[in-house]
Amino acid sequence: MTELHKTGAAVGEPVATATPTAFLEVRDLKVHFPTDDGLVKSVDGLSFQLEKGKTLGIVGESGSGKSVTSLGIMGLHTAGQYGKRKAQISGEIWLDGRELLSADPREVRRLRGREMAMIFQDPLSALHPYYTIGTQIVEAYRIHHDVDKKTARRRAIEMLDRVGIPQPDKRVDNYPHEFSGGMRQRAMIAMSLVNNPELLIADEPTTALDVTVQAQILDLIRDLQKEFGSAVIVITHDLGVVAELADDILVMYGGRCVERGPAEKVFYEPRHPYTWGLLGSMPRLDREQQDRLIPVKGSPPSLINVPSGCAFNPRCPYADVPKDNVTRTVRPELTEVGGRHWAACHMTQEQRERIWTEEIAPKL
Ligand SMILES: Nc1ncnc2c1ncn2[C@@H]1O[C@H](COP(=O)(O)OP(=O)(O)OP(=O)(O)O)[C@@H](O)[C@H]1O
Ligand code: SF4
Numbered sequence: 044m045t046e047l048h049k050t051g052a053a054v055g056e057p058v059a060t061a062t063p064t065a066f067l068e069v070r071d072l073k074v075h076f077p078t079d080d081g082l083v084k085s086v087d088g089l090s091f092q093l094e095k096g097k098t099l100g101i102v103g104e105s106g107s108g109k110s111v112t113s114l115g116i117m118g119l120h121t122a123g124q125y126g127k128r129k130a131q132i133s134g135e136i137w138l139d140g141r142e143l144l145s146a147d148p149r150e151v152r153r154l155r156g157r158e159m160a161m162i163f164q165d166p167l168s169a170l171h172p173y174y175t176i177g178t179q180i181v182e183a184y185r186i187h188h189d190v191d192k193k194t195a196r197r198r199a200i201e202m203l204d205r206v207g208i209p210q211p212d213k214r215v216d217n218y219p220h221e222f223s224g225g226m227r228q229r230a231m232i233a234m235s236l237v238n239n240p241e242l243l244i245a246d247e248p249t250t251a252l253d254v255t256v257q258a259q260i261l262d263l264i265r266d267l268q269k270e271f272g273s274a275v276i277v278i279t280h281d282l283g284v285v286a287e288l289a290d291d292i293l294v295m296y297g298g299r300c301v302e303r304g305p306a307e308k309v310f311y312e313p314r315h316p317y318t319w320g321l322l323g324s325m326p327r328l329d330r331e332q333q334d335r336l337i338p339v340k341g342s343p344p345s346l347i348n349v350p351s352g353c354a355f356n357p358r359c360p361y362a363d364v365p366k367d368n369v370t371r372t373v374r375p376e377l378t379e380v381g382g383r384h385w386a387a388c389h390m391t392q393e394q395r396e397r398i399w400t401e402e403i404a405p406k407l
């Protein structure tokens with residue numbers, strides 16, 4: 044048993060033991076898509092752990108591989124969900140002592156919906172337009188529970204009530220288009236949670252919603268997690284969203300993890316220049332609108348011709364700081380920068396501490 048396991052860490056280094064003790068353990072996950080332009084390495088060696096009752100926030104800009112990671116955990120790439128050519132997936136995904144990548148797809152299908160569920164980025168893609176909200180929740184429930192329609196309908200109404208849909212006994216018979224965006228998100232959360240899943244992945248649950256509804260949805264996920272003790276992964280562009288909600292944060296860049304650790308460490312003592320950039324681009328109430336959103340300059344790396352060395356190099360203001368010029372040729376691996384806190388950067392600890400304290404933090 045490693046130190047991490049003894050302390051009940053929610054996120055940590057993959058361990059060499061065959062059967063992990065963490066509730067969810069992802070080891071060296073790779074999801075590559077063969078395309079006419081070449082192999083797209085959407086996720087390229089991701090590892091983390093998550094315990095029940097804990098929340099992991101996965102943060103990164105558009106195209107960094109967040110959704111591909113979640114669909115991978117849910118076993119949805121192999122279901123032919125994406126494109127015509129099959130994704131190439133390797134690594135290990137352990138859920139409650141079972142390895143999912145090598146498991147029978149029927150077993151993964153059985154687990155999906157019952158033990159693990161996902162709130163999708165776009166509720167319209169997850170809800171069928173021709174069936175009422177109630178019918179869809181009833182079906183989701185009855186796949187896994189041998190109950191009559193009346194009992195399942197009662198359960199659907201109860202779930203709609205739980206997620207804050209007014210007049211759930213009437214709304215249950217509405218079609219998705221009769222719901223507002225926020226209500227559709229809630230209905231989808233109700234559907235995801237109808238079987239009390241032990242792992243819930245919420246992929247950008249709030250981007251399309253206004254700020255008040257966003258806060259309500261996040262509160263709702265938090266309440267439901269307390270009630271059901273589930274493990275939750277919240278995926279977002281916005282570090283601010285997960286700083287409060289998550290126990291641990293994993294920052295993705297170009298299909299890889301560049302920093303991860305306890306939320307307060309990643310938020311208040313980040314040790315990767317990309318995380319600094321994300322923090323600088325966060326909206327803040329005490330700033331003028333034009334000063335608020337400074338996106339990280341430059342564009343995300345190609346996932347086909349991944350350059351050697353540090354993938355953040357072309358955009359990194361500190362690329363020339365490491366003196367031995369390794370940045371351009373050697374890829375930095377995750378190294379521990381504090382208790383359960385890792386970052387992948389060639390700068391020394393001292394260099395990063397100094398830059399953070401003297402140059403970055405005072406400006407945030
Ligand atoms: N089936 C596929 N074939 C080829 N490339 C794909 C496929 N699915 C995803 N990708 C690519 O993988 C990369 C990661 O996609 P992903 O959807 O995980 O990004 P994301 O981090 O969720 O972004 P966003 O924040 O915009 O949702 C993108 O460059 C995307 O174009
Ligand atoms: S390794 Fe170099 S380029 Fe990459 S983040 Fe660190 S300083 Fe920037």
Ligand SMILES: [Mg+2]
Binds near residue numbers: 111246
């Ligand atoms: Mg996404």
